[in-house]
Amino acid sequence: MNLTLKIWRQKGASDKGKMVDYKVTDISEHMSFLEMMDVLNEQLINNGEEPVAFDHDCREGICGMCSMYINGEAHGPDRGVTTCQLHMRMFKDGDTITIEPWRAAAFPVIKDLVVDRTSFERIQQAGGYISVNTSGNTQDANAIPISKEAADKAMDAATCIGCGACVATCKNSSAMLFVGAKVSQYALLPQGQVEATERVKNMVAQMDLEGFGNCTNTGACEIECPKGISLENIARMNSEFLKATLKG
Numbered sequence: 001m002n003l004t005l006k007i008w009r010q011k012g013a014s015d016k017g018k019m020v021d022y023k024v025t026d027i028s029e030h031m032s033f034l035e036m037m038d039v040l041n042e043q044l045i046n047n048g049e050e051p052v053a054f055d056h057d058c059r060e061g062i063c064g065m066c067s068m069y070i071n072g073e074a075h076g077p078d079r080g081v082t083t084c085q086l087h088m089r090m091f092k093d094g095d096t097i098t099i100e101p102w103r104a105a106a107f108p109v110i111k112d113l114v115v116d117r118t119s120f121e122r123i124q125q126a127g128g129y130i131s132v133n134t135s136g137n138t139q140d141a142n143a144i145p146i147s148k149e150a151a152d153k154a155m156d157a158a159t160c161i162g163c164g165a166c167v168a169t170c171k172n173s174s175a176m177l178f179v180g181a182k183v184s185q186y187a188l189l190p191q192g193q194v195e196a197t198e199r200v201k202n203m204v205a206q207m208d209l210e211g212f213g214n215c216t217n218t219g220a221c222e223i224e225c226p227k228g229i230s231l232e233n234i235a236r237m238n239s240e241f242l243k244a245t246l247k248g
């Protein structure tokens, strides 16, 4: 395939940035999207030009780093995949592909397609953990019975990889699907009950402090989430928050 790429180039946080056109040739349909970006970068380096900066790590849908807005969709046109799992067979010869970074005030652009998602880290630090005694008298995990339904739902919530596609997709740049997943994975388990009240209050407070918007039930986040995190998690977070507020 021969393709035209329209890519957001921005030298640094204070640079205005602009779209720049590039051509790539002989792209195999079996390549991943990031491999296609590697081809472009090799070409740019060979021409003495600055390669396009983009985030990536695992390249197998686990780390959540490969944040790219492709043809107006977070992680591109496929469903249930991250950019690193997106294959070039989703495109055809002669296509023009537009590639932009996540756009959200709480995810400022660092360079080109790389954004700063440390706001997610700070939300996690505010309550995305449980305190467990690991000093030699740790309780066996199986000693506390957990219903299959609760275990499955907690596991589903825990599959959130913190990629930020939900924020990038939401017209309000809301992080409620992400925070809902992180609250739910503990709210459903007995191990999460000890700090439940403080957890939801602190994580929601940090989410607001970081400048994420509110949820207006559009549901776009659920559609674009590569891990299929359900809106049910937002409802659960809201009910956890209400319970915590009533407790004072």
Ligand code: SF4
Pocket (backbone or CB within 6 Å): 159, 160, 161, 162, 163, 164, 165, 166, 167, 177, 178, 181, 224, 225, 226, 227, 228, 229
């Ligand atoms: S909820 Fe989905 S889209 Fe949002 S950060 Fe988690 S995995 Fe990514």
Ligand code: FES
Pocket (backbone or CB within 6 Å): 055, 056, 057, 058, 059, 060, 061, 062, 063, 064, 065, 066, 082, 083, 084, 085
């Ligand atoms: S590079 Fe890790 S999820 Fe894409």
